[in-house]
Amino acid sequence: MAAVDEVLVAYDGTPLSEKALAHALEVYSDASITVLHVIDYIEESYSAKALIGDETLRERARDQSAALLAEAEAKAVEHDREVTTASEVGKSADGIIEYAETHGIDVIVIGSHGRSGISRVLLGSVAETVMRRASLPVTVVR
Template sequence: MFKKILVPTDGSGLAAKAVETAVQLAKTQSAHVVGVYVIDPFPYIGIGDASAVGLQAYLTEAKSAATRALDGLSKVCAASGVPFSGDTIERNVVYEGILETAEAEGCDLIVMGSHGRQGVKALILGSVAQKVLTHAKVPVLVVKER
């Protein structure tokens, strides 16, 4: 049924639950797992050398977090015998990066964690999962916190 499953990850505990679910599903379907970590661009535009130093420190930490998250996903896939490929991308809007990756990789399912925002934050900010659900052209499985 599913041949290529996209798993966006941010390295959080909830993302780890989505990883477990995606890998179990991929194993039953003989599917390939594609991991993606979307880096938000540097949030501060300053003047002078301080902004260049801040940008470099931010990108170094973001790439390190991406490597840790994708390595974790890779290990879970390897332990289950599920084929894996992963990439880190930088996009202004995280959900758009997820959707672009799904399309570019030919994924037929997206499995991701729900961030569980509630109240005013959810109304103002929305969630990445909600945006992916709204705009995805393929099925989306949202793994909720238990």
């Protein structure tokens, strides 16, 4: 098995992404860990854009991302570790894969609800898309 030097943890502040971060901190104790939050503006509704404007939504999303990444840094400190943080804008799966492939990442760690059947079809699965399309190993934490 090849050495793992660089780990990317997809992080959105949900309990599953927190589990993914904890897993990475425990399992990859000698690796550098980057915590990535992908800002997806598509999640904002058209009515919100009409009411407060695109730039306000972007600023709010950047602020929320910074707060999430600060939480991740604090969780790493609880494990006596330091992490690097990053944020990207775009669709979650695309942002995770692109970041990993352009930053020399060895392993992606991501949380998943483990949905199946119609709920997966309707809601989609970022973890499944990352697993299917990434050119490097992906660890899914449930």
